[in-house]
Every structure is written in structure tokens, then in C-alpha cells.
Amino acid sequence: MTANTPGTALPTTARAAVLHAAEDLRIEELPLRPLGPDDVLIAVDAVGVCGSDMHYFASGRNGSNVLRQPTALGHEASGTVLATGDAATVAPGTRVAVEPAIGCGTCATCRSGRYNLCPTGTCFGSPPTHGTISTHLVTPSRAVHPLPDTIPLELGALIEPLAVAVHAVRRAEVTFGDRVLITGAGPIGILCAQVARAAGAVEITVTDVNDARLAQARKLGATHTVNTAREKLELTDVDRLLECSAHPAALWQGLHTLRPGARATVVGQAAPTVDGLPLAQLQRNEIDLSCAFRYAHAFPAAIALAAEGRVDLAAVLTGRFPLDRAADALRAPATDPTHLKVVIRPGDTAAAH
Incomplete structure (x- = not known):
């Protein structure tokens, strides 16, 4: 395992926004799973609030998927790699956008390239899989995408919805x-x-x-x-x-x-x-x-469009909330129609609305 700062103890838990029932969101400590050979540990910078998060929060379900046990919400995330497994493909210190929907990688659907349709795949924040509204996150290195310096780390959280748009237009x-x-x-x-x-x-x-x-x-x-x-x-x-x-x-x-x-x-x-x-x-x-369902192979194009200024992510971001106000963030787009995309900053106690 490679750590960002040699000798620095890595976190074993993370503070996360955990949904227990509709409108019952609690900030709790969750254990982080140990790093596997291909895993990375990320310090989460920003998490975008999606309509699916709002549905889970408001009613305990999103479409056919129902909250069956307490689950941390969120799937649009950016952050900085703190540590990696020995076989990981990114280095500590890398700024990344997280691709939250992960296929098994071995089934016929994944091997065909359409891993977004994997019948056994998981997605962060889709119950019962814990999500990204958390101070830290462990994920396979194949699910993170380095961000160029031209994209502020906060806006990296919006690469995920941009990837949805890229896939839809394709x-x-x-x-x-x-x-x-x-x-x-x-x-x-x-x-x-x-x-x-x-x-x-x-x-x-x-x-x-x-x-x-x-x-x-x-x-x-x-x-x-x-x-x-x-x-x-x-x-x-x-x-x-x-x-x-x-x-x-x-x-x-x-x-x-x-x-x-x-x-x-x-x-x-x-x-x-x-x-x-x-x-x-x-x-x-x-x-x-x-x-169109989620995305496949769309993150690189989304990052390129944002980096080249062909898509304006900053104009879509309309609000910021600290982790302790995650419930307010999940209500904000519904209560204030001027909002487009709001983000939660898990590590920033002073994030302003």
C-alpha cells in the first residue's frame, strides 16, 4: 500500500450522511473497508445532489429500488487520493472524479463494453450500497478519473452528471x-x-x-x-x-x-x-x-469537454452545504426552484449555501 505521507495513519472510519428512513438522515461514523490491491482511498471534496438522492430522502425509494437498511446517500463525487493498493493505477495526491457505477467486469455484458448494464453491478448511494456523502471513500482505481488542473476539484463532482449527458447525446x-x-x-x-x-x-x-x-x-x-x-x-x-x-x-x-x-x-x-x-x-x-441508462466510457469525454471550456460546469453549480447540513442540501432543489445543482462539502464545516 502507498500512502500520501509516509508514516501517516490512514483513517479507518468516515463521517457520512446515512439515511435510515424517509426524511431521517443522520451523520454517523461508518467503517472503511481495508484497501485491496486495486483500491484507492479518497478524501472526498464535494458531492453533487442528484434527483435520485432527493427521491430516497423524501420517500425512501427511487423508482423500483427501496431503502432496505440504513445507507449513506450520494454518488456524484470528487476528491483527492490519499492512499492506494499496490496494483492501483493512480498515485496518491491525484485529484479525481469518481465513477460510481461499477460493473462486475467479468460477465458477458461487461465484456461487451456496456458495463453500465451489468446485472450484478453496484452504484454508490443506491441502497444497500453506501454512497459518497462521506468524508472518505474506498473504491477500485478503475472507477476514478484524474482531473486536469483546469477543472477545480469542487466542479469535479459534476463530471458524473456531465457523463450522463455525454452518454445520452451519444x-x-x-x-x-x-x-x-x-x-x-x-x-x-x-x-x-x-x-x-x-x-x-x-x-x-x-x-x-x-x-x-x-x-x-x-x-x-x-x-x-x-x-x-x-x-x-x-x-x-x-x-x-x-x-x-x-x-x-x-x-x-x-x-x-x-x-x-x-x-x-x-x-x-x-x-x-x-x-x-x-x-x-x-x-x-x-x-x-x-x-439511456447512466453511462459507459463517458467520463474521459466529459472531463475533456469541461477542461476545454466547451461545457460550463460552474454555471450549473448553484449552492454549497457542509456535511452537517446534508438534509438541507437534499431539500434545496425542491424548495428553491432557482437551484440547478448543489454540492455537499464533507470536509468543509464552513461551506456556505
């Missing part, structure tokens, strides 16, 4: 000259707009019912915005639809804007079953309906 097959419709101006929708612009889209329309978020979308890549609470969406001949709102009505509305031969991609978490899919229209016009 799944949507956005290319030069495309007209793109993005339904939902939350953090993922706005990041998708920036990535679609970087991929060569010439028109990017973003819809939502929140004027503050639509204003941010206009600043960060959208060529047009529509508040569908009071305006009719009158688009035609759209090449690519990315549905980021998780509202079935938005998907149905978006599908009717597509040209023949277009492609629609479901990005926001879908309901278990949805009625009303205009299947005959999709068939008649050979419209491809695809889905």
Missing part, C-alpha cells in the same frame, strides 16, 4: 446540423444542451415549466426555449429528441415534433409502465425510440 446519435429538442431544463437537460451543441447541433430547443431554468438553458446552449405551461410547442422536423423531464406527457409531445426517420431518447427516469405510446406513428415514420 445514444441519441446527435451529429452536425441536427435540430434537437430537449424536454426538461434541470441539470441533466441543461448539460445535454451543452453537449449537443458541442456535438454539432445547430438548433437546440429546451422546454420546461420553470422560467428560471429556461433562462439558464438560454445562457448555456439552447437556441430556443418554450415554457410549456403557457406556450404551445409548435416544432416540426426535429431530428433528435432527448426526454430529460421524466414526464410521459413531455415524451408524447416531443414525439409529435419528430421528422420521419428521427430518433427519440429517454434520459429522465421513466415510470415503470407508461400508456399512450404512439407506436403506430413511430412505426409508420421509422422513428427510433432508444433509452
Whole structure:
């Protein structure tokens, strides 16, 4: 094992935000598992709050996954490597973004390259796997990605949602000259707009019912915005639809804007079953309906886009909270509609909202 400072005792526990039941979040000491040969120990700098964290906190479940035992939340993280196992591929002192969804690496799905679909894979913060809202974290070295100096460590926590957007835009097959419709101006929708612009889209329309978020979308890549609470969406001949709102009505509305031969991609978490899919229209016009789940091989591209300034992560970050106010951070995006992405700083007791 290699430590950052020889002779320095490494932590064996970490302070973490542990969810016991809906709205019951406690700051507790959790044991850190010993470092294996390929593991790294990370001092966590920042953790982004995701919609899934908010769902677990508010109701004890996210989609079909239910909180079954106390679990530390969080999966969007950045930090600094403190120590490594002998076979780890990064060195102590390296600033990293953490890729939280880890496939087994040996099944046919992982070997095909689609490790995000691994049937036995785990993801930090997805119960019962403890998450990253913690002062320290142990993870395989293959799950961390070095950050260049041009990306502040705090913003490294936003590489994970940016990777979601990169994967979604790849799944949507956005290319030069495309007209793109993005339904939902939350953090993922706005990041998708920036990535679609970087991929060569010439028109990017973003819809939502929140004027503050639509204003941010206009600043960060959208060529047009529509508040569908009071305006009719009158688009035609759209090449690519990315549905980021998780509202079935938005998907149905978006599908009717597509040209023949277009492609629609479901990005926001879908309901278990949805009625009303205009299947005959999709068939008649050979419209491809695809889905995006997390990401695979997307972190390097996400880091490059942020490092080159082609995606503005700082503009998406709207709030900071210390670990002791983790519950406030998990409520913030729902109670204040001007928030896009807030982060929790586990090692910073003075982090300001």
C-alpha cells in the first residue's frame, strides 16, 4: 500500500450522511473497508445532489429500488487520493472524479463494453450500497478519473452528471446540423444542451415549466426555449429528441415534433409502465425510440469537454452545504426552484449555501 505521507495513519472510519428512513438522515461514523490491491482511498471534496438522492430522502425509494437498511446517500463525487493498493493505477495526491457505477467486469455484458448494464453491478448511494456523502471513500482505481488542473476539484463532482449527458447525446446519435429538442431544463437537460451543441447541433430547443431554468438553458446552449405551461410547442422536423423531464406527457409531445426517420431518447427516469405510446406513428415514420441508462466510457469525454471550456460546469453549480447540513442540501432543489445543482462539502464545516 502507498500512502500520501509516509508514516501517516490512514483513517479507518468516515463521517457520512446515512439515511435510515424517509426524511431521517443522520451523520454517523461508518467503517472503511481495508484497501485491496486495486483500491484507492479518497478524501472526498464535494458531492453533487442528484434527483435520485432527493427521491430516497423524501420517500425512501427511487423508482423500483427501496431503502432496505440504513445507507449513506450520494454518488456524484470528487476528491483527492490519499492512499492506494499496490496494483492501483493512480498515485496518491491525484485529484479525481469518481465513477460510481461499477460493473462486475467479468460477465458477458461487461465484456461487451456496456458495463453500465451489468446485472450484478453496484452504484454508490443506491441502497444497500453506501454512497459518497462521506468524508472518505474506498473504491477500485478503475472507477476514478484524474482531473486536469483546469477543472477545480469542487466542479469535479459534476463530471458524473456531465457523463450522463455525454452518454445520452451519444445514444441519441446527435451529429452536425441536427435540430434537437430537449424536454426538461434541470441539470441533466441543461448539460445535454451543452453537449449537443458541442456535438454539432445547430438548433437546440429546451422546454420546461420553470422560467428560471429556461433562462439558464438560454445562457448555456439552447437556441430556443418554450415554457410549456403557457406556450404551445409548435416544432416540426426535429431530428433528435432527448426526454430529460421524466414526464410521459413531455415524451408524447416531443414525439409529435419528430421528422420521419428521427430518433427519440429517454434520459429522465421513466415510470415503470407508461400508456399512450404512439407506436403506430413511430412505426409508420421509422422513428427510433432508444433509452439511456447512466453511462459507459463517458467520463474521459466529459472531463475533456469541461477542461476545454466547451461545457460550463460552474454555471450549473448553484449552492454549497457542509456535511452537517446534508438534509438541507437534499431539500434545496425542491424548495428553491432557482437551484440547478448543489454540492455537499464533507470536509468543509464552513461551506456556505
